Amino acid sequence: MKYTIEGFDQKQLISYSLDACDALILRWFIDFSVSGKMKKTIRGRKIFYLVRYQSIIDDLPILGIENPRNIGRRFDKFVSCGLLEKEIIREGTGTQTIFCPTDKVNALSYKENNVLKVSESTIRENTTVPENTVMDSRQYSKVPSDGTQKYGALNKFFYQNSSTTATENLNLKNNQSDKTHNIAAVVSKLKINFEKYINCSIFSDDFWQNLASVLIDYGLAEKISEYTQFLFENLGKVGNAANYIYKTAGSHYRIQQFINTLSIANSKKQENEQKQKHFCVVCTEPFWGDVCPCCGFQNKNSYNEQLVEQARYKYKFG
Known part of the structure; x- marks a missing residue:
């Protein structure tokens, strides 16, 4: 049996009741979003992409589908499978449909459980990344309708979070010149930090x-x-650390995991701060520690009514 269809695990496709046409449409969506030309917007820290069903019909005549509604039904199937999230933007008398890939899309492309554990020394020794092992590198005879050019195979793993785009009708505010400058600065920081763990020269500029x-x-x-x-x-069990980083570093699910980790850590920090936080019985200001920095009252005397009244009088009238 052929293991992959359009770069997706065939067994996984079957488990979602998806056929070859679904796989081709999903591949179109992924390749288009990674191109950097697809219009997008950020909602709740998730990147949604604008899909024009007619563009799919124009780009993929091999599907034999002529009605945009039939393409819409395919995307609704992706949503019901949990592969995509869908939102509808209403503008005046018209609507726009946007989609966000979920973690399940990543699971269609590769399986983390089928790899071996690697030591820290092995991470440093990985010096090559076999590009063709990540995804197939087919070439289309026609580019997407608005002139989108196809990126290399490795870049497809950034499909959920593509590079800079213009967003005309959507509300993503990005100054491209500023972002280009910021990208250079962030790339420099990334290389400095990555070098602590792995040889940075094995990764491409893209x-x-x-x-x-x-x-x-x-x-x-x-x-x-x-x-x-x-x-x-959090590499876990991986056989090729460099290849794994290529696949996951820019993916939505990995970044969302990191954001969730930050959120949990921040919540715990706030919880601990609240436990140690006092409200001064004299000046009512919040403080941490044993002595209020505002009025100098010692927290240990908070239950001594006489001292509290004296301190309040002194604080109020000097």
Whole structure:
């Protein structure tokens, strides 16, 4: 049996009741989104892409589908399978449909459980990344309708968080010149931090550019050190660390895991701060520790009514 259809695990496709046409349409969506030309918007830290069903009909006549509604039904199937999230934007009398890939799309492409554990020394020794092992590198005879050019195979793993785009009708505010400058700065930070764990020369320029763009889109440009540490400390069981980083570093599910980790850590920090936080019984200001920095009252005397009244009088009238 052929293991992959359009780069997807055939058994997984069958488990979702998806056919070869579904696989081809999903591949179109992934390749188009990674091109950097697809219009997108960020909602709740998730990147949604605008899909025009007619463009799919124009690009893929081999499907034999002429009605955009039939393409829409295919996308609804992806949504019901949990592969995509869907939102509808209403503008005046018209609507626009946007989609966001979920973690399940990544699972269609490769399986983390089928790899071996690698030691830290092995991570440093990986010096090559076999590009054709990540995804197939087919060439289309026709590019997408708006002139999108197809990227290399490795870049497809950034399909959920593509590089800079113009967003005309969608509300993603990005100054391209500023972002280009920021990308260069973020790439520099990424290389400095990655070098602590792995030989940076094995990664292509496209990898750094795409990853930097994704992190900027997610508002993580100031969290490069933390994200790099998160990536390499959570490698788990991998056979080729470099190849795995190529696949996952810019993916939505991995970045979302990191964001969730930050959120949990922040919640715990706030919880601990609240436990140690006092409200001064004299001046009512919040403080941590034993002595209020505002009025100088000692927290241990909070239950001594006489001392409290004296301190309040002194604080109020001097």
